[in-house]
Amino acid sequence: MRVLLLSDIPPCTNYTAGLLLEQLCSFLPAKSWACYSAVTRGVMPNASSSIAGVPMKTIVRPREHWHVLPGVLGDMVSAVMEPVTACTSVRRIAKDVVAFGREFGADRVWCVLEGQTLIRLALPVARALKVPLYTQVLDPPNWWLRDNRVDELTTRAVLRRFEKTLRESACCATVSAPMADEYSQHLGARAVAVMPGLPSALARPPMESPSHSEELTLGLAGQVYASREWDALMSALRSVEWRVCGRSVRIVALGRRVSLSAEAPARIEYLGWRPQSETIDILSRLDVLYCPYWFDPTFETEARLSFPSKLASYLAAGRPVFFHGPEYASPARFLKANEAAFFCHSLEPGEIVEQLANVIGDPAAYATVTRNGRRAFDRYLTTASMKTQFHEFLGLDRSEG
Secondary structure: OOOOEEOOOOOOOOOOHHHHHHHHOOOOOOOOOEEEEEEEEOOOOOOOOHHOOEEEEEEEOOOOOOOOOOOOHHHHEEEEEHHHHHOHHHHHHHHHHHHHHHOOOEEEEEOOOOHHHHHHHHHHHHHHHHOOOEEEEEOOHHHHHOOOOOOOOHHHHHHHHHHHHHHHHOOEEEEHHHHHHHHHHHHOEEEOOOOOOOOOOHHHOOOOOOOOOOOEEEEEEOOOOOOOHHHHHHHHHOOOOOEEEEEEEEEEEOOOOOOOOOOOOOOOOOOOOHHHHHHHHHOOOOOOEEOOOOHHHHHHHHHHHHOOOHHHHHHHHHOOOOEOOOOOHHHHHHHHOOOEEEEEOEEEEEEEHHHHHHHOOOHHHHHHHHHHHHHHHHOOOEHHHHHHHHHHHHHHOOOOO
């Protein structure tokens, strides 16, 4: 077996996607894989010592944000430059990837479909190498295209190419079961959910009660994409002067880039990025772990299909999750199926405060939710379960990796 990994970031120790790929690559036999990465300008991956000796090539990928002028003019620039990029830079990169893959002796391509460049590269590379294509989707492409303000004409073309790529893939690894179901049912793709996992040794025992008697501490790890939900939480806490059930509320945030806003005095402690083991240790000493997800219909696809990697850390920490988002969201469905969280499906301040009060107002429910959360982690979100899912995706047997 000779796997060529084609991605927007190499396995590394300082980016979420890179950490995930490092984990997945550890499941492959030594010397059985190589990596070609087309990274966004400014991204500086820190290579892990565990991948020393692996054939690697990293380039800066073509620009994927051409909407540099306001309004219609921006759309026009994007509509002109996107096909030019596809016909020049991407074709040139494809030839380089194929040469790299041939030199390595690749017998299959594993491509992470993140952004226009990777979506455009996957099929041509696999066809030129005459090997099966295995694709992986961490987020629906709509998110990236919208965030980069890609024009409508290009967006439709990229989404058509994305769907065609999934249909022609030997298998697609998705980040959630709902995503796997959707791609299987609507596109006829063979899909396997490969959910983010952590070593069982990092998990903490489920705690039966909050750590503090006079304070309610909320933990937040990773980036806050659901800004409207965060603002609603801030408004709710402001309305009760940051006190719930007689306890003062404090938020502890961890992550490399955490963009937070508060229109009034707030009690937020930002600890920056911490290694995974330290993150779980800090979260385990807090009372409840906050997981916001989009109510905005604009992000309905992302909410239904994506799965936050932070959830594995939350459930491993032995503290209850406070899920704040719509009922149809993928993590909400997962947590409800496992009775592993407290929920708030509203942006109304009064409802948010009421549901926060429920977390500490019912000791029996608190203990039950944390126990269920640990069981859900042990069953679905460990490194061992992730390895099983990954091997199924690539069609490997248990003796490989």
